Amino acid sequence: MKLYDMGRAPNPRRVRIFLAEKGIDIPRQEVDLGGLEQFSEEFTAMNPMQRVPVLMLDDGTVITESVAICLYFEKLHPEPNLFGKDALESAQVEMWNRRLELHFYGPVSQAFRHNSPAMAKREIPQVPDWGNACRDKAAEFVTFLENELGKREYIAGNRFTIADITALCTIDFMRVIKLSLTPEMKNLSRWHTAVSARPSAKA
Amino acid sequence: MKLYDMGRAPNPRRVRIFLAEKGIDIPRQEVDLGGLEQFSEEFTAMNPMQRVPVLMLDDGTVITESVAICLYFEKLHPEPNLFGKDALESAQVEMWNRRLELHFYGPVSQAFRHNSPAMAKREIPQVPDWGNACRDKAAEFVTFLENELGKREYIAGNRFTIADITALCTIDFMRVIKLSLTPEMKNLSRWHTAVSARPSAKA
Numbered sequence: 001m002k003l004y005d006m007g008r009a010p011n012p013r014r015v016r017i018f019l020a021e022k023g024i025d026i027p028r029q030e031v032d033l034g035g036l037e038q039f040s041e042e043f044t045a046m047n048p049m050q051r052v053p054v055l056m057l058d059d060g061t062v063i064t065e066s067v068a069i070c071l072y073f074e075k076l077h078p079e080p081n082l083f084g085k086d087a088l089e090s091a092q093v094e095m096w097n098r099r100l101e102l103h104f105y106g107p108v109s110q111a112f113r114h115n116s117p118a119m120a121k122r123e124i125p126q127v128p129d130w131g132n133a134c135r136d137k138a139a140e141f142v143t144f145l146e147n148e149l150g151k152r153e154y155i156a157g158n159r160f161t162i163a164d165i166t167a168l169c170t171i172d173f174m175r176v177i178k179l180s181l182t183p184e185m186k187n188l189s190r191w192h193t194a195v196s197a198r199p200s201a202k203a
Numbered sequence: 204m205k206l207y208d209m210g211r212a213p214n215p216r217r218v219r220i221f222l223a224e225k226g227i228d229i230p231r232q233e234v235d236l237g238g239l240e241q242f243s244e245e246f247t248a249m250n251p252m253q254r255v256p257v258l259m260l261d262d263g264t265v266i267t268e269s270v271a272i273c274l275y276f277e278k279l280h281p282e283p284n285l286f287g288k289d290a291l292e293s294a295q296v297e298m299w300n301r302r303l304e305l306h307f308y309g310p311v312s313q314a315f316r317h318n319s320p321a322m323a324k325r326e327i328p329q330v331p332d333w334g335n336a337c338r339d340k341a342a343e344f345v346t347f348l349e350n351e352l353g354k355r356e357y358i359a360g361n362r363f364t365i366a367d368i369t370a371l372c373t374i375d376f377m378r379v380i381k382l383s384l385t386p387e388m389k390n391l392s393r394w395h396t397a398v399s400a401r402p403s404a405k406a
Binding site: 063068090127133 | 251252289297305
């Protein structure tokens with residue numbers, strides 16, 4: 001089994017943190033996104049979406065999409081549970097993970113892809129106006145999240161789940177669009193300090 | 204329990220088809236999206252994302268996001284299984300559902316939201332260039348999917364899953380951006396005829 005990875009990219013980091021929380025260690029191979037290795041014939045044959053991360057199983061079966069890779073390991077190694085236990089908790093974790101992806105990770109990522117000269121060969125066409133709109137959406141979601149984290153300890157409830165991993169990776173990735181948490185965001189700061197102190201955050 | 208629904212919108216349809224496949228019938232309440240009811244104070248208190256569908260449980264607990272609502276029912280009523288059985292199948296269903304959402308449903312929806320005058324009060328700001336780019340992305344994914352459906356009977360494998368529901372709702376929704384399947388797309392046409400003939404497709 002092998003994980004196709006990229007050290008600084010946020011999606012592979014989600015999987016690395018997830019695996020660290022589970023105590024799972026698997027071989028990793030770095031993909032040179034800057035050198036456009038993801039567009040190569042070899043990589044495209046493995047993942048037609050031309051993105052990392054990619055998990056290749058020993059028999060050559062490929063699983064892509066960060067959450068799909070995480071789910072694979074959750075099913076094989078159920079503890080510690082990170083996707084929710086009963087029907088209600090599972091739905092709440094899924095809901096929060098998706099809210100984060102659609103209204104936060106997505107906008108941060110799109111703001112970066114559409115406004116960074118470094119992404120001109122990876123996002124075609126770049127639409128700067130869309131990047132700007134996404135930056136505004138991301139900033140708005142941060143305010144929403146600050147309020148939500150006044151109601152409970154973690155993103156989806158009172159324990160750490162995959163939704164916290166998505167939120168942490170997104171917030172740390174906000175630097176690329178020059179957004180950051182401010183000291184007035186007391187709830188987010190409290191939460192960010194706590195999740196960043198977990199050993200998995202260094203994965 | 205009550206489902207806040209909207210007859211013509213694709214996301215609520217995903218949930219309705221899912222429930223029909225499970226043989227579950229729950230009360231539904233129509234939300235007037237055209238009349239901007241989703242932006243009302245009452246609706247926003249229920250779903251701050253201001254979108255349908257929303258599931259409200261008898262104790263007032265709210266679950267939003269189509270897939271989270273489906274997952275709730277999958278956990279309570281495991282048969283027929285629609286999310287995948289073992290670790291590998293679950294990961295493959297998740298992977299395909301996400302590929303569809305990120306590279307197909309997302310672009311179709313964004314093309315509509317950014318180019319339709321009817322969406323001017325719901326998508327602010329509209330960025331027509333982004334809508335156009337998304338229409339191209341959607342068309343490209345259709346070609347990709349046509350090729351993939353030459354390899355197996357359904358989207359994620361050899362049986363019907365939630366990924367087929369996402370694909371069906373997206374393809375039928377393509378009419379709003381004036382894209383449609385063509386007779387040359389033999390694999391997609393074969394699949395679309397089969398899934399459209401299921402009683403659930405009318406839900």
